Structure formats: C-alpha cells, structure tokens
Amino acid sequence: MSSPPHRLELRGITKRFPGCLANDQVDLVLRPGEIHALLGENGAGKSTLVKIIYGVLHADAGRIQWNGQDTHIPDPAGARRLGIGMVFQHFSLFDTLTVAENISLGLDQPGPMDALSARIAEVSERYGLSLDPRRHVHNLSVGERQRVEIVRCLLQDPKLLIMDEPTSVLTPQEATRLFETLRRLAAEGCTILYISHKLEEIRALCDTATVLRGGRVVGSCDPRRETARSLAEMMIGTELSTPERLPQGEAGAAKLQVRHLSTTSDNPFATNLKDVSFEVRAGEILGIAGVAGNGQAELMAALSGEALVPDPASVAIEGRPSGHLGPRERRLLGLAFVPEERLGRGAVPELSLSENALLSGYAREPLVxxxxxxxxxxxSYAERIIGAFNVVTHGHRAEARSLSGGNLQKFIIGREILQKPRLLVVGQPTWGVDAGAAAAIHRALIDLARSGAAVLVISQDLDELFVLSDRIAVLFHGHLSESRPTHHTSVEEIGLLMGGLFNHPPDEDEE
Amino acid sequence: MTLLRLEPRGEASRAMVYATPLLAVALTLVSGFLLFWAMGFDPVKALHAFFIAPLMSLRGLGELAVKATPLVLCAIGLAIGFRANVWNIGAEGQLTLGAITGGGLALAFYGEGGWWLLPLMIVAGMAGGALWGAIPAFLRVRFNASEILTSLMLNYVALHLLNYLMHGPYRDPDGFAFPESRLFEADSVLPLLVAGTRVHLGSLFALLAVGLGWFLMARTFIGFQIKVIGLTPTAAGYAGFNQKKIIWLTLLLSGALAGLAGLGEVAGPIGQMNPTISPGYGYTAIIVAFLGRLHPVGILLAGFLMALSFIGGEAAQIALGLPKAITGVFQGMLLFFLLATDVLIRYRVRFGAKRAVVGRAVA
Incomplete structure (x- = not known):
C-alpha cells in the first residue's frame, strides 16, 4: 500500500537563539489538501518554525522534505519557487499604491500590469475574494487588505499556504468568508498551515492540529474531537481556570462621560471620531468592539490625554470636564490607562521593571x-506588582523587553490596578497573550469592576468582550453605536455592527 | 565565503559598553603608529611626543586640565540633551555668546570693577549661552524646526557677531586697530587654583558640573523623564511627561554650561577678548560626550583624552615638525573607531564561515 508523498515533512528541526532554544527537535508532517493548525502560546516557537519553513530563518539542525525530496530553503524567494506562500499577520502594503501595483511589487516575475490586473480579477473571482485591482490600498478595509496579501500568494499557485493569525483583524463575517476560501483551496489540494490561538476557529476549520509548548511538539490531535478547553490545556500544560462572571451589582454613578466627542487630525490616514457619546458607570465593564483602524487609536488618545480635545466638556472624569487635561492631571482625577502597545508605549523596553513601575505610578503612588x-x-512597588499578578521574571531589575508578552501585560495591568483607579481604560487587554495570562487578566478586570471602579475595554476580540463586558458598543468609521447589554445581544449582531450596519447620520465616508 | 561573521548577542553586552572606548583608543594608537611610520617619522618617538611627553611635567598636567575644562563643561550639557534626543550641535556658538556677554561686562566696567564683577560675569556668561540655546528651543517647540540645523547655523551667526564686536565696540582703543580687546583687569579674571600652572576656577566648575549632571540624571525625576523621552517618546507621552518642557530645559542647560565654558576661556587662560576664543571646543565636546558614553564620569575621562589630543598635537608640531592637521586626524580616528567598535556591544565576531547564509538570522 503506497500513499502519496507528504507535502512537507520536518524532522528534528532545532533552532537556537542566544539564550533560548526556540525549536527543539520539532517534527511536523503536512499532507496535501489538509488544513493543519499550529497551536501554541506566545513564545512556544510557532513563529520560528514558520519562518524556517518560509526560508526567513535557517534551522541549526534537522531535515526538511518537500514532496518526499530532501530540500534546503535558502530564502523566501526559494520558498516561493517551491510553492510555499505565506500571509503574515502584519501586512506589507504601500498605502499610496493600487492593489495591482502592490501585488506586482511582491512577485518575482510580475509581467505587464494589464495582464496582471486581469489575473488578479480572475483569481479573486474564483476564490470569492472580491477585489478591484485598480483601487488604492489606503481606501481598503483591513479585511480587503488581507485579501490583497492572499491573492498575491495565490497568483503563484502555492502548494502550501501559511496563514499567521489571519482572523485577528477580521469581523466574524469576514472570517467566515475567509474560511470558505481556505476550504476551497484545500479541496483543490493546497495544504494550509494555520496559526492561531483562537481555539473555536481552529475547531471549526482545521483537520489536524500540532501543539507546541516551549519549543517542542507536545501533542497532535483532531481539533474537531476536542473542546476549546482541552486544546487550551494542551497548550499551557496545566488546567485552565476560566473567570466566572458574577452577576453585575447595581451600576453606580457615571465615572466617565463622553459627550459629542469629535476629533480632527493632521494625519490623512487617521480615523476621526464623529460625535461619539457614551458613559461608563461605577461597577460595570463597557466593551467597545470594532475592527482595527475604525477610530480606536483616536478614542484611546482622547481618553488618556495624549491628544487634547477642543471642548473640555466632551470628556468628563468623575463629572469634571477633562478634555483639556494632560495624562498626568487625568491620572490625578482617578484614571488609569493600559495602552494597546505594551512595549514602546505602556513600557520602555530598555528600562527595568522598577523604572517602568515609576513610568505611570509616579502620579498616584508616593514614588517621587x-x-x-x-x-x-x-x-517595592514593582515587587508588589510582580507578586500580586504572578509576573514571571527574574526580579525588579529585569528589563521590560525581557518579559514575554503575557507577563509584561500582567505587569502593566497590575501597575495600573494597584494604583486603585476609579476608572480604568484598557486597549486590547489580551492581544497576543497566552491563555493562562489572559484568564488572569480577565479575572483582575472583573474584580476591579466588582470592587466599584468603572472599566472600559476596547478590543477587537469579540470572545473577550463577551466574557468581560456588561454592555457592548461598536466603533465603525469613527461612529459609536448605541451600547447593548451583553446578554441581550449575540456575536452575529455585534459582527453586523462591526461591518457598519447601524444607523448613524449619513456622511461622506460611506460607500 | 566569509572569514569574519557578526553574530547577534541577543542582549547588549555590559562589558563591551566600557571596553569599546578603550579598544577605540588602542586602535587609534596602532593606526597612529602606522601613520607616523608611513610619513617617515620614528613612530615610537612621535607617539611619545604626542601622548607621553605632555604628561611628564606639572605644567603639562595643568595645561591638560585647562584644555579639558571647556570640553567637559560643554559635553556635560550636550550629553543631557542627547539623552533626551535633543541634538544640540550649537555648543560652539553658545560658548562664543557666553564669552561675548561675560567678557563684555569686563570691558564695560573696565577700571570701575570690584569684587562683584566676576560673579556678575559668570552669571552673564551663562545667561548668554542659555539665550543662544533658547533660539533653537523656541524654533523646535513652536515650529518643529530641527534643532540640529538651527543650532549648527547659529554657530556661524555667533562667530560673525564676535568678529563684528572685535572690529568695533570691543576693540582696544589703544590697540593699533588690532582686533583684540584690552587685557582684563585682575577683578575680572578667574583666580588660579594651582601655582605654576594656568588651572583656574573654571576647572572647579567643570568638576561641579560632572557631579550635578550625574545627580540630575541618576536621582531626579527630571532625569528619569529625560531618559524615557530619549528611549521611547511614545511611552513618555503615555506617562504624561511634557516633551516641550524637556526640550527647553536641556537646551537652556547645555547653553548655559557652554556659555560658562566660553566665559572661563576669556576670563581664564586668554584674559581678553579676541576673534579666536575656541579652537572648536564646542564641536569636539560632541565627540567627548559620545566617547564618555553620555555618562558624566565617562565624559570627565573622555575630556582629558581629547584635551591630550589638542596638547599632544601642539607638542608634536613643535618637537617633530608634524603638520597641524594631526590633531584633527587623531580626533577623527578616535570617533571613527569608537563608532565602528560599538557594533561589538550588540554583536560578537566569529571567525570562519558556518554555513551559506547566516547573516540574516536576525528576527
């Protein structure tokens, strides 16, 4: 009995970086036409392994076989010649060029532009990825930008397509369409290597899953026969405790009131807020959903005080007009703030944890x-944070950049929560954070709200918002929808709002 | 096939931060040896004349301190700015302005001075330098104009201003139209600290600046803000640190210290106003700041090293008839080797090729 050769077979792949063993004797077998999930926490070695397959990195030891033949993948161009395509989590597109021009730049032999445009139209038609080759990228939604990257890969007729966290930027509806495309590709014999830590979506999409932990393969399974919980436990290697949502107490006084907030920006690619109004009351968690780039950054800056707003009354903290106050004054009023970018905004990479404790702690703790x-x-403040939030580190002297994403996020959230804020604003609290740390962070946010603080969570992760929030509102093109109680809404309804289907005054942005 | 490879260390090497300045000095000496040899001089004798002979007498050591004083004063101020990403290239002009304002007072009160004149000159010198630093600060904060360009261009304005004054108001009325002022009177000259040398009170100010600079950066909240702004401006914005305030503070402070250095020159070793107050101290101080790793103690050591290059250059000219450009060549080599060896902080050198492509394994 002979079976067709494996599409890709890795044997004993080992990759060492200074101070860490990123891949340790990793074996992986990918068959033609399968959708294969690569699962693991941050730092488990997924990215390293994928970069080795795509020729960005080179293994220190181990063998790679492609269609049964020993092979060496010298660089990404070599990988593309073999028939390996990759869609990265962060797109590499030029905003000011058209779709066709962008795709042409990424091809080794683009050919004449007209012929290329025709091929783009044909391929995008065939796989249900509607895309106009003549449009400029800065006009495209994030989902459309991702389609540009996918079409760029498909034009090279790949035999293996690697997708790195593809749905982190999509609405649920967009994700569903992406899955249809991937299934059609797989049916045609293309192998798909799918990296994600969204467990539900792996259960819905993938035929096989390989789980990495600490650089080693710790198991493989058929995700359709597992539960999200059992997959998570394979990933983190211990039992998972999910936060339990206590029923919300009586919501108290409004801690944050935003009234008719509009912003203007010099940056042509910024999304200005348009007449945004909402309030967050003591004891509740308000979630703001939305696909990235719909005004989240602008809303965060207007709330933190990094960007001042013209009308002081449009942002009120504890009833006091605060739109004209800087971050320091707002902190003194009781605001604490966790930005979306951990390294480079929430923490200074090169400084120690005690210095990073001082970064925002100076306002409400007696550190100066x-x-x-x-x-x-x-x-001692840094040590209190490390102890209270189980931050894994070798002490307060460790540089912020030496911590894993999840541990740094626990440190930053701990730094803000221990200041006993009356109002906490958090952006993407668990983006790129492993399941164990995410559960701890969710627990801490719920506890803070139940102790009487108001919490605002701005996130693109709907699962997270449904776990945390008492009410959910959606940001789209700078407009904010009415909020609705979480138990009176559904993922589908919020998903439609994220696609822009809610009533707001018509304006020039609409297409 | 490559024989030498650079391999990323993963984290910066602490030891190399301190070792590379020494390595740069060693490489400069080796290159100097080869250079002298190629030019037909006895390299051992030349290097001795350049680096050893000036240190063999009390007078020589004194001269070293005299030269190091303005370098250290300027570099301390510059380094604090550099830490905050405020690139003041205008210490030369700020130094000149300090000499103009402080020295101007000595001339204005010529013959009517008293004990109060010298302190007033010191204050005026610092104010003049700070004023010259305030111009790029204003332009940066108000119009977002690059302080690198504005402060650099103001150096030439300051020089022309000095030239104008030396040919007009500041000129010695009895000086036969030479562009030099009267010699300062005793009450407007900085007192000497060590008999038999020209070491003056300014050197004490330089030491004080080293101590205060260290204290500011290591202990105060302002110093912490400067560090954060320099490393990660967005984190500083998040924390609510006022970047404009820090731009003002660092430019005024470095201007004032450069102004003090300028006043120290005219009220110290020069003793009068003339059109060539500084042989480029304000520019050399940039090298001193980086050679000293922007750390006050490092700057003190680097200041002495650079001072030695000035004095050694002069000594070598006199003893061996070497060209004057030799000073600049040595300073340039030192900076060049420092920048080149700095790669060792983040990379280590490996010999021999491992396998085909390794260089790009930087994630």
Whole structure:
C-alpha cells in the first residue's frame, strides 16, 4: 500500500537563539489538501518554525522534505519557487499604491500590469475574494487588505499556504468568508498551515492540529474531537481556570462621560471620531468592539490625554470636564490607562521593571519626593506588582523587553490596578497573550469592576468582550453605536455592527 | 565565503559598553603608529611626543586640565540633551555668546570693577549661552524646526557677531586697530587654583558640573523623564511627561554650561577678548560626550583624552615638525573607531564561515 508523498515533512528541526532554544527537535508532517493548525502560546516557537519553513530563518539542525525530496530553503524567494506562500499577520502594503501595483511589487516575475490586473480579477473571482485591482490600498478595509496579501500568494499557485493569525483583524463575517476560501483551496489540494490561538476557529476549520509548548511538539490531535478547553490545556500544560462572571451589582454613578466627542487630525490616514457619546458607570465593564483602524487609536488618545480635545466638556472624569487635561492631571482625577502597545508605549523596553513601575505610578503612588525619585519605593512597588499578578521574571531589575508578552501585560495591568483607579481604560487587554495570562487578566478586570471602579475595554476580540463586558458598543468609521447589554445581544449582531450596519447620520465616508 | 561573521548577542553586552572606548583608543594608537611610520617619522618617538611627553611635567598636567575644562563643561550639557534626543550641535556658538556677554561686562566696567564683577560675569556668561540655546528651543517647540540645523547655523551667526564686536565696540582703543580687546583687569579674571600652572576656577566648575549632571540624571525625576523621552517618546507621552518642557530645559542647560565654558576661556587662560576664543571646543565636546558614553564620569575621562589630543598635537608640531592637521586626524580616528567598535556591544565576531547564509538570522 503506497500513499502519496507528504507535502512537507520536518524532522528534528532545532533552532537556537542566544539564550533560548526556540525549536527543539520539532517534527511536523503536512499532507496535501489538509488544513493543519499550529497551536501554541506566545513564545512556544510557532513563529520560528514558520519562518524556517518560509526560508526567513535557517534551522541549526534537522531535515526538511518537500514532496518526499530532501530540500534546503535558502530564502523566501526559494520558498516561493517551491510553492510555499505565506500571509503574515502584519501586512506589507504601500498605502499610496493600487492593489495591482502592490501585488506586482511582491512577485518575482510580475509581467505587464494589464495582464496582471486581469489575473488578479480572475483569481479573486474564483476564490470569492472580491477585489478591484485598480483601487488604492489606503481606501481598503483591513479585511480587503488581507485579501490583497492572499491573492498575491495565490497568483503563484502555492502548494502550501501559511496563514499567521489571519482572523485577528477580521469581523466574524469576514472570517467566515475567509474560511470558505481556505476550504476551497484545500479541496483543490493546497495544504494550509494555520496559526492561531483562537481555539473555536481552529475547531471549526482545521483537520489536524500540532501543539507546541516551549519549543517542542507536545501533542497532535483532531481539533474537531476536542473542546476549546482541552486544546487550551494542551497548550499551557496545566488546567485552565476560566473567570466566572458574577452577576453585575447595581451600576453606580457615571465615572466617565463622553459627550459629542469629535476629533480632527493632521494625519490623512487617521480615523476621526464623529460625535461619539457614551458613559461608563461605577461597577460595570463597557466593551467597545470594532475592527482595527475604525477610530480606536483616536478614542484611546482622547481618553488618556495624549491628544487634547477642543471642548473640555466632551470628556468628563468623575463629572469634571477633562478634555483639556494632560495624562498626568487625568491620572490625578482617578484614571488609569493600559495602552494597546505594551512595549514602546505602556513600557520602555530598555528600562527595568522598577523604572517602568515609576513610568505611570509616579502620579498616584508616593514614588517621587520633592523632585527626587524614591528608588526604594519604586522597587517595592514593582515587587508588589510582580507578586500580586504572578509576573514571571527574574526580579525588579529585569528589563521590560525581557518579559514575554503575557507577563509584561500582567505587569502593566497590575501597575495600573494597584494604583486603585476609579476608572480604568484598557486597549486590547489580551492581544497576543497566552491563555493562562489572559484568564488572569480577565479575572483582575472583573474584580476591579466588582470592587466599584468603572472599566472600559476596547478590543477587537469579540470572545473577550463577551466574557468581560456588561454592555457592548461598536466603533465603525469613527461612529459609536448605541451600547447593548451583553446578554441581550449575540456575536452575529455585534459582527453586523462591526461591518457598519447601524444607523448613524449619513456622511461622506460611506460607500 | 566569509572569514569574519557578526553574530547577534541577543542582549547588549555590559562589558563591551566600557571596553569599546578603550579598544577605540588602542586602535587609534596602532593606526597612529602606522601613520607616523608611513610619513617617515620614528613612530615610537612621535607617539611619545604626542601622548607621553605632555604628561611628564606639572605644567603639562595643568595645561591638560585647562584644555579639558571647556570640553567637559560643554559635553556635560550636550550629553543631557542627547539623552533626551535633543541634538544640540550649537555648543560652539553658545560658548562664543557666553564669552561675548561675560567678557563684555569686563570691558564695560573696565577700571570701575570690584569684587562683584566676576560673579556678575559668570552669571552673564551663562545667561548668554542659555539665550543662544533658547533660539533653537523656541524654533523646535513652536515650529518643529530641527534643532540640529538651527543650532549648527547659529554657530556661524555667533562667530560673525564676535568678529563684528572685535572690529568695533570691543576693540582696544589703544590697540593699533588690532582686533583684540584690552587685557582684563585682575577683578575680572578667574583666580588660579594651582601655582605654576594656568588651572583656574573654571576647572572647579567643570568638576561641579560632572557631579550635578550625574545627580540630575541618576536621582531626579527630571532625569528619569529625560531618559524615557530619549528611549521611547511614545511611552513618555503615555506617562504624561511634557516633551516641550524637556526640550527647553536641556537646551537652556547645555547653553548655559557652554556659555560658562566660553566665559572661563576669556576670563581664564586668554584674559581678553579676541576673534579666536575656541579652537572648536564646542564641536569636539560632541565627540567627548559620545566617547564618555553620555555618562558624566565617562565624559570627565573622555575630556582629558581629547584635551591630550589638542596638547599632544601642539607638542608634536613643535618637537617633530608634524603638520597641524594631526590633531584633527587623531580626533577623527578616535570617533571613527569608537563608532565602528560599538557594533561589538550588540554583536560578537566569529571567525570562519558556518554555513551559506547566516547573516540574516536576525528576527
């Protein structure tokens, strides 16, 4: 009995970086036409492995076989010649060029532009990826941008398509359409290697899953026969405790009131907020959903004080007009703030954890006395955070950049929560964070709200918002929908709102 | 096939941060040896004349301190700005302005001075430098104009201003139209600290600046803000640190220190106003700041090293008839080797090729 050769077979792949073993004797077999999930926490070695397959990195040891033949993948161009395509999590597109021009730049032999446009139209038609080759990229939604990247790969007729966290930027409806495309590709014999830590979607889409932990393969399974919980436990290697939602108490006074907030920006690619109004009351968690780039960054900046708003009354903290106040003054009023970017905004990569504790802690903790830094207190504050939030690190002297994403996020959220804020604004609390840390972060946010603080969560992760929020509103093209109680809405309804199907005054942005 | 490879270390090497300046000095000496040899001089004798002979007498050591004083004063201020990503290239002009304002007072009160004149000159010198630093600060904060360009261009304005004054108001009325002022009177000259040398009170100010600069950066909340703004401006915005305030502060501070250095020159070793107050101290201080790793103690050491290159260059000219450009060549080599060896902080050198492509394995 002979079976067709494996599409790709990795044996004993090992890759060492200074100070860490990223892949340790990894074996992986991909068959033609299968959709194969690569599962693992952050830092489990998924990215390294995929980069080795795509020729970006080179293994220190191990064998790669392509269609049964030993092979060496020198670089991404070599990988593309073999028939390997990859769609990265972060797109590499030029905003000011058209779809066809962008695709042409990524091809090794693009050919004349007219012929290319025709091929783009044909391929996108065949796989249900509607795309106009003449449009400029800056006009495209994130989902459409991703289609550009996928079409770019498909034009090279790949035998293996690698997708790195493809749905993190999509609405549920867009994700469903993407899955249809992927299934059609698989039916035609293309192998798909699918990287994600959204477990439900892996259960819905994939035929096989390989689980990585600490650089090693710790198991493989048929995800359709597992539960999301059992998959998560394979990933983190211990039992998972999911936060339990206590029924919400009586919502108290409004801690944050936003009234008719509109912003203007010099940046032509910014999404200005248009007449946004909402309030967050003591004891509740308000979730704001929306696909990235619909005004989240602008809303965060207007709330934190990094961008001042013209009308002071349009942002009120504890009833006080605050639109004209900077971050420091708003902190003194009781605001704490966790930005979306951890390294580079929420923390300074090169500084130690005690110095990073001082970064925002100076406002509400006694860390500075008559202009001098009290380093002893900053150190013990950092140690309190590390202890209370189980931050895995070798101490308060560790540089922020040495922490994993999940541990740094626990540190930053801990730093804000221990300041006993009356109002906490959090952007993407668990983006790219492993399941264990995500559960701890969710627990902490719910506890904070139940202790009487108001919490605002801005996230693209609907599962997260449904776990956390008492009410959910949706941001689309700078407009905010009415909020609705979480138990009176559904993922589908919120998904439609994220696609822009809600009533707001018509304006020039609409297409 | 490559014989030498650079391999990323993963994390910056602490030891190399301190070792590369020494390595740069060693490479400069080796290159200097070869250079002298190629030019037909006895390299051992030349290097001795350049680097050793000036240190063999009390007078020589004194001269070293005299030269190091303005370099250290300027570099301390510049380094604090550089830490905050404020690139003040205008120390030369700020130094000149300090000499103009402070020295101007000495001339204005010529013959009517008293104990109060010298302190007033010091204050005026610092104010003049700070004023010159305030111009790029204003342009940056108000119009977002690059302080690199504005501060650099103001150096030439300051020089022309000095030239104008030396040919007009500041000129010695009895000086036969030479562009030099009267010699300052005793009450407007900085007192000497060590008999038999020209070491003056300014050197004490430089040491004080080293101490205060360290204290500012290591202990105060302002210093912390400067560090955060320099490393990650967006994190500073998140924390609510006022970037404009820091731009003002660092430019005023470095201007004032450069102004003090300028006043120290005219009220110190020069003792009068003339059109060539500084042989480029304000520019050399940039090298001193980086050679000293922007750290006050490092700057003190680097200041002495650069001072030695000035003095050694002069000594080598006199002893061996070497061309004057030799000073600049040595300073240039030192900076070049420092920048080149800095790659060792993040990379280590491996010999021999491992396998075909490794260079791109930087994630």
């Amino acid at each position: 006395r008559s202009g001098l830094v009290h380093f002893g207190r900053a150190r």
